[in-house]
Amino acid sequence: xxxxxxxxxxxxxxxxxxxxxxxxxxxxxxxxxxxxxxxxxxxxxxxxxxxxxxxxxxxxxxxxxxxxxxxxxxxxxxxxxxxxxxxxxxxxxxxxxxxxxxxxxxxxxxxxxxxxxxxxxxxxxxxxxxxxxxxxxxxxxxxxxxxxxxxxxxxxxxxxxxxxxxxxxxxxxxxxxxxxxxxxxxxxxxxxxxxxxxxxxxxxxxxxxxxxxxxxxxxxxxxxxxxxxxxxxxxxxxxxxxxxxxxxx
Amino acid sequence: xxxxxxxxxxxxxxxxxxxxxxxxxxxxxxxxxxxxxxxxxxxxxxxxxxxxxxxxxxxxxxxxxxxxxxxxxxxxxxxxxxxxxxxxxxxxxxxxxxxxxxxxxxxxxxxxxxxxxxxxxxxxxxxxxxxxxxxxxxxxxxxxxxxxxxxxxxxxxxxxxxxxxxxxxxxxxxxxxxxxxxxxxxxxxxxxxxxxxxxxxxxxxxxxxxxxxxxxxxxxxxxxxxxxxxxxxxxxxxxxxxxxxxxxxxxxxxxxxxxxxxxxxxxxxxxxxxxxxxxxxxxxxxxxxxxxxxxxxxxxxxxxxxxxxxxxxxxxxxxxxxxxxxxx
Ligand SMILES: Cc1cc2nc3c(=O)[nH]c(=O)nc-3n(C[C@H](O)[C@H](O)[C@H](O)COP(=O)(O)OP(=O)(O)OC[C@H]3O[C@@H](n4cnc5c(N)ncnc54)[C@H](O)[C@@H]3O)c2cc1C
Numbered sequence: 001x002x003x004x005x006x007x008x009x010x011x012x013x014x015x016x017x018x019x020x021x022x023x024x025x026x027x028x029x030x031x032x033x034x035x036x037x038x039x040x041x042x043x044x045x046x047x048x049x050x051x052x053x054x055x056x057x058x059x060x061x062x063x064x065x066x067x068x069x070x071x072x073x074x075x076x077x078x079x080x081x082x083x084x085x086x087x088x089x090x091x092x093x094x095x096x097x098x099x100x101x102x103x104x105x106x107x108x109x110x111x112x113x114x115x116x117x118x119x120x121x122x123x124x125x126x127x128x129x130x131x132x133x134x135x136x137x138x139x140x141x142x143x144x145x146x147x148x149x150x151x152x153x154x155x156x157x158x159x160x161x162x163x164x165x166x167x168x169x170x171x172x173x174x175x176x177x178x179x180x181x182x183x184x185x186x187x188x189x190x191x192x193x194x195x196x197x198x199x200x201x202x203x204x205x206x207x208x209x210x211x212x213x214x215x216x217x218x219x220x221x222x223x224x225x226x227x228x229x230x231x232x233x234x235x236x237x238x239x240x241x242x243x244x245x246x247x248x249x
Numbered sequence: 250x251x252x253x254x255x256x257x258x259x260x261x262x263x264x265x266x267x268x269x270x271x272x273x274x275x276x277x278x279x280x281x282x283x284x285x286x287x288x289x290x291x292x293x294x295x296x297x298x299x300x301x302x303x304x305x306x307x308x309x310x311x312x313x314x315x316x317x318x319x320x321x322x323x324x325x326x327x328x329x330x331x332x333x334x335x336x337x338x339x340x341x342x343x344x345x346x347x348x349x350x351x352x353x354x355x356x357x358x359x360x361x362x363x364x365x366x367x368x369x370x371x372x373x374x375x376x377x378x379x380x381x382x383x384x385x386x387x388x389x390x391x392x393x394x395x396x397x398x399x400x401x402x403x404x405x406x407x408x409x410x411x412x413x414x415x416x417x418x419x420x421x422x423x424x425x426x427x428x429x430x431x432x433x434x435x436x437x438x439x440x441x442x443x444x445x446x447x448x449x450x451x452x453x454x455x456x457x458x459x460x461x462x463x464x465x466x467x468x469x470x471x472x473x474x475x476x477x478x479x480x481x482x483x484x485x486x487x488x489x490x491x492x493x494x495x496x497x498x499x500x501x502x503x504x505x506x507x508x509x510x511x512x513x514x515x516x517x518x519x520x521x522x523x524x525x526x527x528x529x530x531x532x533x534x535x536x537x538x539x540x541x542x543x544x545x546x547x548x549x550x551x552x553x554x555x556x557x558x559x560x561x562x563x564x565x566x567x568x569x570x571x572x573x574x575x576x577x
Contacts, residue, residue, distance in 0.1 A: 011387065013388060013506055013525065013526050013529075014525055014526075016390075017387045017390040017391050019391065024393075026387065026391065037506070037507055038507070093365065094356060094359075094366065095359060095360060095363070095364070095365060095366070098356075098360060120387070120388055120506060121386065121387060122386050122387075123368075123369065123384075123385065123386050123387070123388065124368055125352050125356070125368050125369070126352075126355070126356035126359070126366055126368055127356070128356075129324060129353055129354075129356040129357040129360070130356045130357070130359065130360040131360075132324070132357065132360075133328070133356075133357045133360035133361050134360050137437070138324065138325065138437040138438035139324060139353075139357075139438070140438050141324075141352070141353045142349060142352075142353070144500065154441070156444075157349070158349060158501065159349040159350070159443070160348060160349060160452035160454055160455060161445060161446050161450060161451065161452040161455075162443060162444050162445040162446040163443075163444045163446070164321075164322070164440045164442070164443055164444070165440065165441045165442040165443075165444060166438050166439065166440050166441065167438070167439055167441050168437055168438035168439070169437045169438075172437070172438065178500060178503070178507040178508065179500035179501075209398075210363075210364055210365035210397055210398045210399045211365045211367065211395050211396075211397060211398075212395060212396050212397070212398055213393050213394070213395050214376075214381060214393075214394040214395065214396060215393065215394045216386075216391055216392070216393045216394075217391065217392055218390070218391055218392075219385070219389070219390075219391070219392050221551075222532065222537070222550075222551045222552075222553070223553075224537070224549065224550045224551040224552045224553060224555075225549055225550050225552070225555075226552075226553060226554055226555065227544070227549065227555045227556070227557060228554050228555060228556055229556060229557075230556070230557050230558055231556070231557075231558035231559070231562060231563065232558065232562050232563055232566040234556045234558070234563075235556070235563060235566045235567050235570045236570055238538065238554055238556060238567065238570075239567070239570045239571055239574050240574075241554055242515070242536070242538070242554070243574055243575070246515075246535075246536040246553060246554075248458075248514050248515040248535065248536045249482065249515070249571065249574070249575055
């Protein structure tokens, strides 16, 4: 079983975001990068499939600058090797990202492609279904359970008020939602082993971006901080405010 | 003559989602600025009967792709229908709800047409003759305004953010059938079963009132107190990640960066500190109330109204007071 995990390096979720002087991107100075949280679920699932059915887990990432340290963390979790597609500037556009990844994936002959349901930088939620469309293979998005047997997969995907049980042929793409599994931590042994694992850099196939960012800004802060009072004595006043001022009751 | 705006009017089990009407309203607003018609597309099986209803919400024309194969959602089947409708209707912009269905469908359609898609927009406007979408990025810590260099621009709109248009029963619209040219065999990923969560419970993403609990609930028992408040005010219970990871409540109820993004009218956060990753999921709520015993909890900085106190005393009192006030 050839399992490829598409992984992205993203700012730590607790990072403070500032807009850079061009007004269109974030100021990257001082930002710490981590594995996209949803991709951790994808990596964990890939490792579990390998542990059960054998095969190889390959990390595929698209980046403009040095993604190696973060990719090594994925190798330390237990992935076998990594391919880093180098691009001139990290695309903002999901389609351009999907096109570059699809080109990279064609060479890797995957039976199963896993990725996070979204990267928590641009929060686009689009790359999985786009790659599926480009490669002409099914994509099941936002999954919370995956079972592989007899060359087929059965996945559960989240929908409003429940789940869909989806059966698909392989090869297929699955995008991971929290709840799919509990990602493992890299062990010290894993970290040592990762240093020796293969990490190949290649030029990414360049793709034209169709999204144009006009402006990035920090949203106005909510005017919060109005403490109505302490304990149950404040309850009648709160209900009045909700009823007559906010008009939400 | 400007290109038209195609709206994917999501239905499940022969019923339109509220977000389908919200999207038609947004499309109407755009069309009034750049011209063109609002064309509503309904995809499914046996849905011709309900399609006409969309005229009342502002659809100038209605297109249906009605086929047994499209009874349940599939990316392949539904995207084929949307692509066909785009081609037949000179669509310059395609709007969909940012529901689980819309968020799966929009990118597949965009890739098939080689065009741009912007997901989970909280604003949409016309600037210099182009459709511009505003969407939160970096977990809502920043906003971007984006447009597409190619047509059609595909945009999904966050549910509960755009108003439902007033229905005008007197309106009618022509209904046209299209063929998605899709066979059962060409759908490789098929829905075998739809498993309903807690029966009849409204999803967090669609709820207009959410009562959410965090680590301060102390255990699964604590959530009963919240259920009672939610029942009294027609709300749904949500949770922070701490409560979910502790196993007190299901993953489907998690609000936040790794949970659901919600935009209710009222969000009552009980025993939730207000970590940045939690705010990522709920800060576009219209009114936020926080109940926390720690006056320094960051949640108070974004809450419209706060009560400092023990939630196990405050929440039942709040339930009683609301019942008294609104006669629930
Ligand atoms: C990658 C990543 C993703 C994450 N995604 C999410 C996410 O999607 N959603 C999410 O919520 N978190 C998420 N988190 C976790 C987040 O950082 C916080 O740990 C979490 O939100 C804290 O939950 P909490 O507020 O319930 O608990 P705490 O921070 O422990 O807060 C509990 C609060 O309850 C109050 N309290 C206790 N007892 C009472 C009482 N009797 N009456 C009143 N108040 C009381 C306390 O004063 C405190 O403020 C994520 C973290 C990471 C790193």
